[in-house]
Amino acid sequence: MNLETLSAIAPAKLNLFLHITGRRDDGYHELETLFTFLNYGDTLHFKERPDQEIVVAPMPGVANSDNLIYRAARMLQQRYEELGYAHKGVDISIDKVLPMGGGVGGGSSDAATTLLALNKMWQQRLSLAQLAELGVSLGADVPVFIHGYSALARGIGEQLHTVELPERWYLVVHPQVHISTAAVFTHPDLIRDSEKLPEQWQVAEQRNDCEPLVKKLYSEVEKTLMWLLKYAPSRMTGTGACCFAEFENEQAARNALEKLPEKWHGFIAKNLNKSPAHTALGLEK
Numbered sequence: 001m002n003l004e005t006l007s008a009i010a011p012a013k014l015n016l017f018l019h020i021t022g023r024r025d026d027g028y029h030e031l032e033t034l035f036t037f038l039n040y041g042d043t044l045h046f047k048e049r050p051d052q053e054i055v056v057a058p059m060p061g062v063a064n065s066d067n068l069i070y071r072a073a074r075m076l077q078q079r080y081e082e083l084g085y086a087h088k089g090v091d092i093s094i095d096k097v098l099p100m101g102g103g104v105g106g107g108s109s110d111a112a113t114t115l116l117a118l119n120k121m122w123q124q125r126l127s128l129a130q131l132a133e134l135g136v137s138l139g140a141d142v143p144v145f146i147h148g149y150s151a152l153a154r155g156i157g158e159q160l161h162t163v164e165l166p167e168r169w170y171l172v173v174h175p176q177v178h179i180s181t182a183a184v185f186t187h188p189d190l191i192r193d194s195e196k197l198p199e200q201w202q203v204a205e206q207r208n209d210c211e212p213l214v215k216k217l218y219s220e221v222e223k224t225l226m227w228l229l230k231y232a233p234s235r236m237t238g239t240g241a242c243c244f245a246e247f248e249n250e251q252a253a254r255n256a257l258e259k260l261p262e263k264w265h266g267f268i269a270k271n272l273n274k275s276p277a278h279t280a281l282g283l284e285k
């Protein structure tokens, strides 16, 4: 029996800006944020099993039942069962490179690539919109990874407006602190009353509303942002801790990376408007 296998990237994302404009009754915040993907991320490997089991390789620090890869696979399998569609079991392993809780969407991206890959392995019975609707309960960031194109996002991050961004190179630095997204969003000092963007949002002032609070709580993040400023304008992505600086070309980004203090982890990457997960899985826009 030839068991199907496939591999796909779970790319990092950057929030090129992140404005928080309000808070819903359920506690989630209304955002206006600009997402783009990077050509750098985890790699997930999927191998069909002859039985109906979902088996995910152990991930240090994350219980299997909490692993967003396992949760995504089980969620899709249950939906296929509800709809009476055939599906198989799968062994999933992962080459993890994205820092956890880093603001680059590692867990959400893993979940999204799992949904996209298994939907493809199981004869693509669900649409991208249906996968996004499933995925949002795993994380507010999952829909943009399912959408698979740079986007201006509103709502909690699920109302997506596709945008075309220029190609840039980024130095992304992780100052080795783990920041809980929930802890930032539930903090009393978080800015959560920013004005909504104007129609011409491209020329409006852009920032990350989580930065002032996170810089105050984590001095390493403030030091990272200050260090990056020596080379290019710097900003934090998501709720942090990762920060990034934008460069016109790879050499400029590489020059800065070579000077990065040993205590911090960094990588350079190019932004991609089309998610490399969609490219790897042959999903046409």
Ligand SMILES: C[C@@](CO)(OP(=O)(O)O)[C@H](O)COP(=O)(O)OP(=O)(O)OC[C@H]1O[C@@H](n2ccc(N)nc2=O)[C@H](O)[C@@H]1O
Pocket: 015, 018, 027, 028, 029, 030, 031, 033, 102, 103, 104, 105, 108, 138, 139, 140, 141, 142, 155, 156, 157, 181, 182, 185, 186, 237, 238, 239, 240
């Ligand atoms: C902040 C953003 C920006 O892209 O990214 P990260 O910094 O996590 O990468 C996302 O909105 C995060 O999405 P995600 O990481 O999936 O967060 P979730 O697991 O959905 O939510 C974790 C917790 O953050 C809070 N939360 C999240 C999103 C949102 N729009 N409002 C919120 O208040 C809620 O308290 C929620 O319980």
Ligand SMILES: Nc1ncnc2c1ncn2[C@@H]1O[C@H](COP(=O)(O)OP(=O)(O)O)[C@@H](O)[C@H]1O
Pocket: 059, 062, 066, 067, 068, 069, 099, 100, 101, 102, 103, 104, 105, 106, 107, 108, 109, 110, 111, 141, 181, 238, 239, 240
């Ligand atoms: N496959 C996974 N990869 C990364 N984190 C995961 C995974 N499954 C569950 N998690 C949990 O989700 C949390 C947030 O994940 P992540 O999306 O990487 O944060 P962020 O969106 O801030 O980058 C992690 O701290 C981890 O405890």
